[in-house]
Amino acid sequence: MAQLSQDLGAGWFSDPRTTRTVDEGRHKATAITARDDPLIVTLRLVIGQQSACRWGSRNHRKSSYASERILLLMDDTYLASGFADVDASSNTDAFSDCLVLLDSLPYFREYKQHTYELLNLSNGTSVLDVGCGVGDDVVRMAELVSPNGRIVGVDASASMIERATARDDLPSGLLEFRQCDAKALPFGDSAFDRCRIDRVLQHISEPTVSISEMVRALKPGGLIVAYDNDWGTFSINSGNVEVTRIVQDLWTSSFTSPWIGRYLRPYFVQAGLAEVVIYPSNSIICEFDIADKVYNLRQTLRRAVGNNMISEEEGAAWISELVELTKGGGFTCALTAYIAVGRKPPA
Ligand SMILES: C[S@@+](CC[C@H](N)C(=O)[O-])C[C@H]1O[C@@H](n2cnc3c(N)ncnc32)[C@H](O)[C@@H]1O
Structure with a gap:
């Protein structure tokens, strides 16, 4: 492909x-x-x-x-839209490879660590990770709740669940992976001490339904933590403002819920959660090639050319400029995301 x-x-x-x-x-x-x-x-x-x-x-x-x-x-294989239905792609590896790359980047490791800390995990805690992808967070959280805890990772994609289940670093006993939709969790009320959802709500058409489902599956007094992007803040520092706006807008509008980051706090409050706190988190990428892998910049340009929004020459010049900026240490691609934490009120 x-x-x-x-x-x-x-x-x-x-x-x-x-x-x-x-x-x-x-x-x-x-x-x-x-x-x-x-x-x-x-x-x-x-x-x-x-x-x-x-x-x-x-x-x-x-x-x-x-x-x-x-x-x-x-x-x-367009990441912005494809994660909404990974199994529909003829190349599901593109999506799991992307998750492996992202998980190797320091920014991702740091914010993920922050989400585990906010969940306040300890031996015996039960955790649901919604949209678990290839299971990186599930495996790391398992260490924090072992030996008596329980972690369940769920994902809409059969291929993601297959990859997660086939990992060779799964601790025995306390882990389970299941395929399901975040909008209809197959668990009873009050089944978990903690719920976590990381970069999934941006791909869901009714994110409030998924948040309500997680609150339902959470025990009274339990904690829920969500991390998600606000693509309205996506920025690239090119001198060509027009092409840059087109690329940013095309990429951003390909997400199902591109502004979910800024809505996490109000949606948590609406869902009846207490003690809601949000933490803004900025990622900065200073190399064009990495930004291209993470944000499909070249692929977005091709879409813009295919849609007659820019010419091939304008697209080529835009890339050359960003490659040169990278060499001189001046390339900056930035995005703001939010971590939200809230507590289900005690019964
Ligand atoms: C960007 S990945 C994030 C994966 C993982 N949370 C992580 O941080 O590495 C988004 C994941 O959400 C899953 N997903 C998308 N829509 C979903 C839905 N409606 N229900 C459950 N999972 C969904 C995708 O299959 C994919 O694995």
Whole structure:
């Protein structure tokens, strides 16, 4: 899929006389330039059982249907939208690899450590981790509640649960992984001492439903901790304000609930939680290549080019500028997230 996305990226219109076919199982795309007019391109796309044939002008890109299908192909591993349904991707590894990369970064380790401290874990505590991904937090929290505690990690994605279950560092006895939707937790009322949810609500259409579900599953007096991003604060320090705004907005609007970070406190209060406190947390990335891996900057640019929002030249110049900024130590990509903690009132 990565190859296919690359082939359909910024450069693929550049050689007008070639016929190009990219075939990767379910997805197949062929672009043929009209013999009498190199500016007219026929594009045939096959996605699963569906196929489409459309033409477009190389210059004007008239075929909105074709560009929609290209975006669909490119979106298959797009992190901002893809985490809402990982199993729908033809490359679920892209998502688990992303979680492994993020978990290796110092910023992530630090805020995660802060969430464990706020949960006040000790031997014997029972914890539910909602949207546990590949299980990094579950394994670390298991150490803090052992030997008599209990940790359950749940995730909507079967492939994530499969990877979490296959880890070779799982302590025996106190761990369990289950596949389920955060909006319908398969646990009775008051089943856990603690609930934690980390970068999941941004992918959920009704985050208040998931928060209510966690409060229901929490024992009276128990603690709930959530961490999530406020994508309205996402910023990149390029000199090209117009392209930067387009990239920031495209990426941000691809999340299901992009402003969830700023809503954590009011949603916790609305859910009836007491002692609600929030902690803002700023991440700064100073290398373009890392920001690209974490925030899909190149992929977002290709979407912008495909949507005719910017030209290929503007996109290429934007990347060159950010690569140069990185070399000179001046690249800054920043985001504010929030940790929220609250207590279910005693019965
Ligand atoms: C960005 S990852 C975070 C994973 C993990 N919490 C961590 O910090 O590494 C988001 C996770 O939420 C899961 N997810 C998305 N929507 C969900 C839902 N409705 N219910 C449960 N899990 C969901 C995804 O499958 C993915 O594993």
